[in-house]
Amino acid sequence: MRIARTFQTAPAAVPKENTAKYLDSALASEGFSAPDWLVPDLEDGTAPDMKAEGLENTIDRLDGGVEFSGEIWPRVQWAYDDAGLRDRGEEEVRTLFEAVGDELTGVVVPKVGRVADVERAIDVVERAEEAAGLPGGSMELSVIVETAAARSDLRDIAMLGNEDAHGGGRLAGLVFGPVDYTAELGGRAIDGDRPRWDGLLEALSNEASANDVVAIGGPFDKLFEERAGVTYYNAPAYADQVEREAAVGLDGSWSLYPKQTVQANRIHMPTPTELERDVSKIERFNDAKAEGTGAVTVDGQMVDEATFKNFANTVETVRTIHARHPDQTRDVYDEALVDRALDLDTDWQR
């Protein structure tokens, strides 16, 4: 099980005294503030005239290795309908792999079009990996699904995650980009909010699961609200979005801000109530199973292999996070509950 609760973009260069300010703070983040995936952003987050500096910053900060606990995935420039941008993107991938390839898990490619365009991006990664002398197949690719063409080809694009697909299965992640997507479709925020694109999210979750790649929701950009003269961080609205994404099985959420990272890291962990409920259901089910019946009723709910798997998912997620971030599980759950989760028999025996 791979952890990708948070996909935090950080502009690679900003017009401040320290142009790597956001990159520095993201790389120094700890605990719940540290994203599982950190994305130094050379695309829309960095101004046109600062792209070169963004690339330098990224290399400078990663060169020689970093302490950072998560995966590092720079986002490069790209667009399915702009060959010039794609050339710049390829150049960025080559430069990054050459200089700091060992520190990276892969690259994030935005604005991909139909499946052939994603295959083109895979070829770019493959050539850059070889040119940099990195181990064959070590560098992965995630794409932002934010064009009508990519949504139309989503099923075929997701299949590029399979080992026998073009490029040997480098595709590792599908990330939703709602702002560009809404603009492409001509959608409107009539009452102030963009449509939620529930159908797309359901399909993203399904196709990612069918091909064992990671699915991540889109950014929430109304970071702050104002009420009666006071501006505050918009915590509830972001949490609502992340909860909806978690419910339909997205693996993680996009973060634009450290507080969003804290929230998404937390929400993509089972709540203490969920963990207590599912640990307890498995415990009671395992007891009942000893008596030899297939369908057992626990709290008025029939438990069969399928229901059981849902409970076991909860426990497996906690175990994976615990192995990597024991401080986080300690923070959220009772020690005794963590121990019960670790000890539990989560095998359904046929």
Added chain:
Amino acid sequence: MRIARTFQTAPAAVPKENTAKYLDSALASEGFSAPDWLVPDLEDGTAPDMKAEGLENTIDRLDGGVEFSGEIWPRVQWAYDDAGLRDRGEEEVRTLFEAVGDELTGVVVPKVGRVADVERAIDVVERAEEAAGLPGGSMELSVIVETAAARSDLRDIAMLGNEDAHGGGRLAGLVFGPVDYTAELGGRAIDGDRPRWDGLLEALSNEASANDVVAIGGPFDKLFEERAGVTYYNAPAYADQVEREAAVGLDGSWSLYPKQTVQANRIHMPTPTELERDVSKIERFNDAKAEGTGAVTVDGQMVDEATFKNFANTVETVRTIHARHPDQTRDVYDEALVDRALDLDTDWQR
């Protein structure tokens, strides 16, 4: 028009004095308690160590013929990612067809994967039918859509319902399996409820209709609720789910329990209000039609061939149920209303 209002699974063996208790009661059910499709369950409803007994029970109870008014569709073991389970499933199909094939409409195969896996299941049915000396093409197949792979291939899987498809169109039904499906996608019941997967249900209804196969919703397993110390049958929540399924055009709903069967049989019949409304609209429309206009307004709604077809659907459904279960239509509608429905001219004449 085929009736499949209810798809009731009954564990084929349970650890009680009479291990066929649920099978016996389902086979003896009458009136609204009798499902249109009865599914003796050899898969998740029967404990691993009771599979053989479940198979024996099913054969024993069906051998020599039964009075049961509906179709009988055993669910066998199967999984797209487990060859051992598929072998056991094939063995179960062969044994069932050999012993009681004449009593069966077909078999239900769970946990299918991509379209090639469903074709594999079709081949199993075809071989077993031949081995048992049953008429060629007489045994049908329904599958549970409960994996990301099956959802991804849903369009192609549904096309197996066409006569010119692999196996000659044996696929007769598509049934949703939300529990396994949610587990596969990593979905979460954050507020206690699984996501509804509205996109999947809409697609299931569409692809079933496009290929003339039956579409059936998933089980509702919170059979009972407790309030202030009293446990009660969760009638409203199940009815809500069945109504949503009926609205989007699913032909039937999954039942785990006789009271659910009563409710789903009722909800998948037009209500008296719907029948009165649509009979009356057709009557008034037919009168207006005599005056020779294409678009007629009845109650402020324009009625053309398309609207008319919706009204006629209501009437046709009632006629089909009436032909098979006159006791049920008598129970639900005024005798005079049934007579009007039977007498009505539901032909749209171009």
Added chain:
Amino acid sequence: MRIARTFQTAPAAVPKENTAKYLDSALASEGFSAPDWLVPDLEDGTAPDMKAEGLENTIDRLDGGVEFSGEIWPRVQWAYDDAGLRDRGEEEVRTLFEAVGDELTGVVVPKVGRVADVERAIDVVERAEEAAGLPGGSMELSVIVETAAARSDLRDIAMLGNEDAHGGGRLAGLVFGPVDYTAELGGRAIDGDRPRWDGLLEALSNEASANDVVAIGGPFDKLFEERAGVTYYNAPAYADQVEREAAVGLDGSWSLYPKQTVQANRIHMPTPTELERDVSKIERFNDAKAEGTGAVTVDGQMVDEATFKNFANTVETVRTIHARHPDQTRDVYDEALVDRALDLDTDWQR
């Protein structure tokens, strides 16, 4: 940018003294009452025994040219499962193109099935265009998506809008037909309303955008409501539907009635608030851009190229409507705001 805010069907013949009454009033409509696309309806809106008269009326009214400000798109007879109807439809297309082809933008073909059926309709248009001696490729095709087969093949059907597709990209519009669609799927108006088919609308918007064709919502046929003895035009319910369609990026809405046309023309224009908001955001963003940062926060919302495109869409829509209907923009917006929208730099410079 093409305008298709309204798709108004007008029965081509009705049993009144002037059988072309609705056609005449639609052709004479002005201002917000005039649809962007006017659809003389030879299909469901015209009675079976008045089809010939409907065709005559259409030709008679268009012959010699009309003042009408929008595009004219007759709907002919057709059904994927009825060869006789298709023959009549082909005959209608030929007659129309021969007599008044110069006045038409194209034809609307209903009840199409899978992609092969739409290709068949394209061939009909191509042959009729040639027979009538019209410029090659001048006549377009829009189809009503109202069968399960067309929904199943929607992705491939939409691709017929591309220049390199069958027939050279004649497909120009995809229009939803919810009444026939609901009847085909066996959907039910249990609480009085048909399902909204949100998944289909999302897909329609996406596939239209991916192939640069126009997407239009379905008719709303509850034109009138009665309350306490008074019958009134159902303005709010229609507006709600049109707003939902606009939000998910449909280009226009179906109108059955002049007041619906007024409403849909208005709703598919940005509101004054939207225009003021987006013009102001671009103005402030352009100012901030001069300082050289990629991601700028305006009103607590991060603005990057993607967000910017959404604002620019609003402005472009207003400019397009203004070029064609300056009376409409004058009616809706302050003159000063229109001037700001026209003057604005909406180029995102990389």
